[in-house]
Amino acid sequence: MDKTVILTGLRANNDLHIGNYFGAMLPIIKMAKNHDEYQINLFVPDLHSFTTPIDHGSLYEQTLANLRLFVAAGLPLDKANVYIYRQSFIPAHSELTWILDCFTGIGEMNRMTQFKDKQVKLTTSVDTRVSMGLLNYPVLMAADILLYSAAYIPVGDDQKQHLEFTRDIAMRMNAKFGDLFVVPKSAEEQNKFFSLDQGLRIRSLVEPEKKMSKSEDNDKSVIFLNDQPDIASRKIMSATTDSLNQINYNPTKQPGVSNLLQLLALLTAQPQNEINANWQGKTSYGELKQAVAEATNKFLVDFQAKLSSVNHQEVISRLEANETAMNDQANQTLQKVQRAVGLRQ
Secondary structure (H helix, E strand, C coil): CCCEEEEEECCCCCCCEHHHHHHHHHHHHHHHHHCCCEEEEEEECCCHHHHCCCCHHHHHHHHHHHHHHHHHCCCCCCCCCEEEEEHHHCCHHHHHHHHHHCCCCHHHHHCCHHHHHHHHHHHCCCCCCCCHHHHHHHHHHHHHHHCCCEEECCCCHHHHHHHHHHHHHHHHHHHHHCCCCCCCCCHHHHHHHHCCCCCCCCECCCCCCCECCCCCCCHHHCCECCCCHHHHHHHHHCCCCCCCCCCCCCCCCCHHHHHHHHHHHHHHCCCHHHHHHHHCCCCCHHHHHHHHHHHHHHHHHHHHHHHHCCCHHHHHHHHHHHHHHHHHHHHHHHHHHHHHCCCCC
16 A cells, blocks of 8 residues: 555444534545545444444445435545445454454453443443443454554544554554554544644534534434434524523533534534624524524535435445455455464465
């Protein structure tokens, strides 16, 4: 691989929301459009999807639906440096995970904050089984990255620990067996590369102290890209604000109001400081919500029109061609590792 690899993925078992759109989809699409000097790996981590309970009957179609969302958002399928593929269609992901497992300590996985958080959530729900897949998630994520010598991986704060583990296991294997893996850049270097120092965090409409999440139980907290525009507008109108009765952009003291101001800036493609100045000191939260609801409605109508025009067969054809190419790349890395650990000559 001659080009520096940028790798990113979004889980396939949930509908994507506007937080995904502005925080993850648009930045990688912009990079794909404007930077031919990088190889852009955009994959669907469908194996990660059932580390927690899901509807398995809809997983396959949901995978394809989410890929179409990326195309509707502007992903250029005609660019030779852009690759889309499904994790489960590249067997090397699973094979390398097993090898890495055997050089990973149980204590390392037990210390993962995200595992502990999800473990608590699962044990207090109807399905109390905590799967080995959930514990093993960071190792599979490491395989996803190391197979393609990816240097840059845009991750949120909740995934930084997994990125550091990927660096650790790569250096551990390199120290034991020689030059096997490209070690991904550090979290600090990642932030600098992706300009994430300010951090885009769209918040829950119901609990603005938390980020908007596609795994939230409360549907009113999330604006999904496939929401009917009028339903999305009603979600905005019922969003949590506060009792201060004054509009200020202050994410710490007024997270709900600040979230609405951020949404308005993103949805209307206006600078945040201009939006803030326009609303600073006003007292009508209802008026602000109405403006955000109208902008949300317009955005969804436009986006869903683009989505309906996506050529499904074109997506499938590109997907299958890219999966052939990615199998070749991943197998080169896997065979190198297999020889190093004594499985191949």
